[in-house]
Amino acid sequence: MPLLKxxxxxxxxxxxxxxxxxxxxxxxxxxxxxxxxxxHDQLLARNRSIGVRxxxxxxxxxxxxxxDQLHLIELQFPKYxxxxxxxxxxxxxxxxxYKGEIRATGQVLRDQLRLMIRSGFDxxxxxxxxxxxxxxxxxxxxxxxxQAASDxxxxxxxxxxxxxxxxxxx
Amino acid sequence: MxxxxxxxxxxxxxxxxxxxxxxxxxxxxxxxxxxxxxxxLQNGVYLQLHAYMFRIAVPYGQLSSRKLRQLAMIxxxxxxxxxxxxxxxxxxxxxxxxxxxxxxxxxxxDVEMHAIQTSGNCIRNVTSDHLAGxxxxxxxxxxxxxxxxRQWSTFHPEFSALPRxxxxxxxxxxxxxxxxxxxxxxxxxxxxxxxxxGFEVLVGGGLGRTPYIGLTIRDWVSKQDLLSYLEANMRVYxxxxxxxxxxxxxxxxxxxxxxxxxxxxxxEEEFANQNAWEKVVLPQDEVDRxxxxxxxxxxxxxxxxxxxxxxxxxADRHFARWTKNNLRAHKIPGYTAVHIALKPQGVAPGDCSxxxxxxxxxxxxxxxxxxxxxxxxxxxVLPHVKLDDVPAVYAALKxxxxxxxxxxxGSDIIACPGLDYxxxxxxxxxxxxxEVQALFADPEFEDEVGTLHINVSGCINACGHxxxxxxxxxxxxxxxxxxxxxxxxxxADEKAAIGEIQGPGLRHEEVAPALKRVIxxxxxxxxxxxxxxxxxxxxxxxxxxxxxxxxxA
Numbered sequence: 001m002p003l004l005k006x007x008x009x010x011x012x013x014x015x016x017x018x019x020x021x022x023x024x025x026x027x028x029x030x031x032x033x034x035x036x037x038x039x040h041d042q043l044l045a046r047n048r049s050i051g052v053r054x055x056x057x058x059x060x061x062x063x064x065x066x067x068d069q070l071h072l073i074e075l076q077f078p079k080y081x082x083x084x085x086x087x088x089x090x091x092x093x094x095x096x097x098y099k100g101e102i103r104a105t106g107q108v109l110r111d112q113l114r115l116m117i118r119s120g121f122d123x124x125x126x127x128x129x130x131x132x133x134x135x136x137x138x139x140x141x142x143x144x145x146x147q148a149a150s151d152x153x154x155x156x157x158x159x160x161x162x163x164x165x166x167x168x169x170x
Numbered sequence: 171m172x173x174x175x176x177x178x179x180x181x182x183x184x185x186x187x188x189x190x191x192x193x194x195x196x197x198x199x200x201x202x203x204x205x206x207x208x209x210x211l212q213n214g215v216y217l218q219l220h221a222y223m224f225r226i227a228v229p230y231g232q233l234s235s236r237k238l239r240q241l242a243m244i245x246x247x248x249x250x251x252x253x254x255x256x257x258x259x260x261x262x263x264x265x266x267x268x269x270x271x272x273x274x275x276x277x278x279x280d281v282e283m284h285a286i287q288t289s290g291n292c293i294r295n296v297t298s299d300h301l302a303g304x305x306x307x308x309x310x311x312x313x314x315x316x317x318x319x320r321q322w323s324t325f326h327p328e329f330s331a332l333p334r335x336x337x338x339x340x341x342x343x344x345x346x347x348x349x350x351x352x353x354x355x356x357x358x359x360x361x362x363x364x365x366x367x368g369f370e371v372l373v374g375g376g377l378g379r380t381p382y383i384g385l386t387i388r389d390w391v392s393k394q395d396l397l398s399y400l401e402a403n404m405r406v407y408x409x410x411x412x413x414x415x416x417x418x419x420x421x422x423x424x425x426x427x428x429x430x431x432x433x434x435x436x437x438e439e440e441f442a443n444q445n446a447w448e449k450v451v452l453p454q455d456e457v458d459r460x461x462x463x464x465x466x467x468x469x470x471x472x473x474x475x476x477x478x479x480x481x482x483x484x485a486d487r488h489f490a491r492w493t494k495n496n497l498r499a500h501k502i503p504g505y506t507a508v509h510i511a512l513k514p515q516g517v518a519p520g521d522c523s524x525x526x527x528x529x530x531x532x533x534x535x536x537x538x539x540x541x542x543x544x545x546x547x548x549x550x551v552l553p554h555v556k557l558d559d560v561p562a563v564y565a566a567l568k569x570x571x572x573x574x575x576x577x578x579x580g581s582d583i584i585a586c587p588g589l590d591y592x593x594x595x596x597x598x599x600x601x602x603x604x605e606v607q608a609l610f611a612d613p614e615f616e617d618e619v620g621t622l623h624i625n626v627s628g629c630i631n632a633c634g635h636x637x638x639x640x641x642x643x644x645x646x647x648x649x650x651x652x653x654x655x656x657x658x659x660x661x662a663d664e665k666a667a668i669g670e671i672q673g674p675g676l677r678h679e680e681v682a683p684a685l686k687r688v689i690x691x692x693x694x695x696x697x698x699x700x701x702x703x704x705x706x707x708x709x710x711x712x713x714x715x716x717x718x719x720x721x722x723a
Contacts, residue, residue: 086327141188149328160175
């Protein structure tokens with residue numbers, strides 16, 4: 001399945017290591033939240049990139065102390081109807097100021113890409129033949145937004161205000 | 171009335187274009203029904219028993235003649251010449267073709283309308299008091315805040331895949347005509363101790379399988395904080411609402427399972443943790459801009475009484491009855507609000523033909539300051555009519571067969587479409603409603619009975635609001651046969667209460683005769699003509715009425 005990063009197909013260099021399994025000696029690895037929380041000292045001490053896979057019910061706040069040392073957080077859409085990862089992503093980006101990659105996995109539908117981009121996802125695993133084309137289309141389907149979100153705070157409300165101020169300045 | 175600017179316009183146009191693309195992919199087979207479903211639902215498109223159903227948003231129930239005429243056009247061009255006004259102040263078309271819905275969306279965009287979020291697990295069309303801006307008993311006009319909530323909730327990136335649908339209602343009046351206590355979030359505008367107007371926030375009300383009255387989670391939140399506080403509620407619900415069982419997924423179950431205090435604590439904690447840049451704060455200029463669209467129209471200075479109206483009442487007893495039942499007090503002397511009851515005998519409640527829509531549009535334009543509301547009772551309302559013009563309005567309504575005189579009375583029944591249209595339903599609603607309506611065929615008898623709300627749902631999803639009818643009727647399926655359970659004691663106003671099921675279900679043909687006995691019992695037991703059935707039941711308890719219900723001859 002293609003992995004898109006910022007809308008471009010890239011190789012997936014990350015491997016998820018199941019709880020209880022040995023860590024491979026090299027490469028970039030993701031682990032579960034539970035494992036990360038119990039082993040973060042050892043994990044972060046190794047000279048390698050570490051990521052965490054959150055389950056939909058996990059609380060992103062638990063990662064807050066470690067976010068500047070994490071390179072990837074994987075969030076899940078077990079079904080397209082389960083929107084919990086939208087809240088997790090918004091929390092990571094807007095409340096805890098996480099700058100690394102947020103990746104969507106699971107049932108990622110092209111028609112929800114816009115919501116994901118808005119909520120702060122910069123990477124998606126998506127089952128589409130023309131993944132880049134689909135992403136580009138969805139990213140630009142709408143040109144205006146009422147809500148500030150992880151992608152933009154230049155909302156319709158703010159644009160209206162700017163127009164009023166420009167008019168007043170004339 | 172709010173008017174779109176270039177930004178609002180761009181969004182509904184882009185939405186129509188997006189849905190056209192999705193429908194094309196669906197019709198070509200590139201998109202499976204399973205994956206198309208959430209997309210069509212968020213555009214108000216359901217798959218019903220016979221055809222697709224298309225639900226159009228009427229934000230807080232407000233229409234203009236231009237909008238209503240466009241709905242009439244859609245009824246004629248894409249449907250069978252009529253539409254169905256719903257309990258959520260929207261309109262539905264039951265016979266539309268999927269391939270034509272994108273064209274209908276374009277036609278709606280032409281008049282600043284849309285079908286965004288009229289279904290699906292998202293924040294639905296916000297509803298309000300149908301007399302907003304006209305009512306003498308409101309604190310201030312709630313519509314600017316309804317419009318602000320509409321914009322904030324449209325395509326919200328975080329709250330578009332909620333555990334379940336989410337309904338918000340706003341009122342600023344007592345009595346409550348917007349049923350805010352039976353919404354996921356009900357907002358009641360009120361003053362705090364310092365005299366500043368804000369909102370009491372009720373959470374977790376709702377009907378359906380598990381009816382609850384909403385709980386006051388915040389006694390008062392300021393206008394400035396409203397959207398941020400709503401976001402805190404939505405986030406707690408999106409993260410923690412149940413997703414394992416769709417019948418336990420509404421916010422009322424979360425509030426109930428956590429308990430009121432714990433739910434409040436979680437929301438307050440989330441609200442307190444919001445960073446400054448996470449707050450949803452509108453510039454005051456923007457609030458003022460939106461509010462200005464709802465400024466009172468230019469009312470004339472008129473005497474409080476109209477001689478012309480009084481003369482017409484004296485001359486025609488049918489007209490007299492209609493004015494007694496269908497007019498509502500207005501805040502400006504010499505004006506009244508007019509209920510157009512879409513409940514003539516023998517018609518599906520809420521149904522309206524394209525000719526009737528055009529007639530109502532013409533009347534509103536000529537006599538009603540171009541303002542038309544959809545009431546949650548599935549009626550239309552002209553909120554601003556001069557008393558002097560009431561006889562002419564009646565004559566025009568009569569010419570369009572829209573002069574039913576039963577607003578708020580026994581035959582003004584709320585009913586869902588039921589088994590005739592809906593694939594969720596267990597039993598017919600319209601036919602049972604029609605048989606009950608026939609009990610009130612004699613206008614003198616109907617007036618004698620007085621205020622009475624009878625609500626009919628064809629299944630436990632409760633689209634006909636059976637829990638909050640003074641008398642509720644619920645269709646159930648028992649081994650392939652339709653039965654109807656009867657509830658007493660419900661109400662949707664500021665004294666909101668959930669009705670109680672009285673006992674075993676009745677057969678279709680038994681319902682009307684049984685209710686006739688209940689109403690006769692009420693007439694024997696009431697202490698005065700002004701004591702409503704709901705109040706007699708409160709005073710005496712339900713036992714005498716239950717006895718009458720099952721006392722078959």
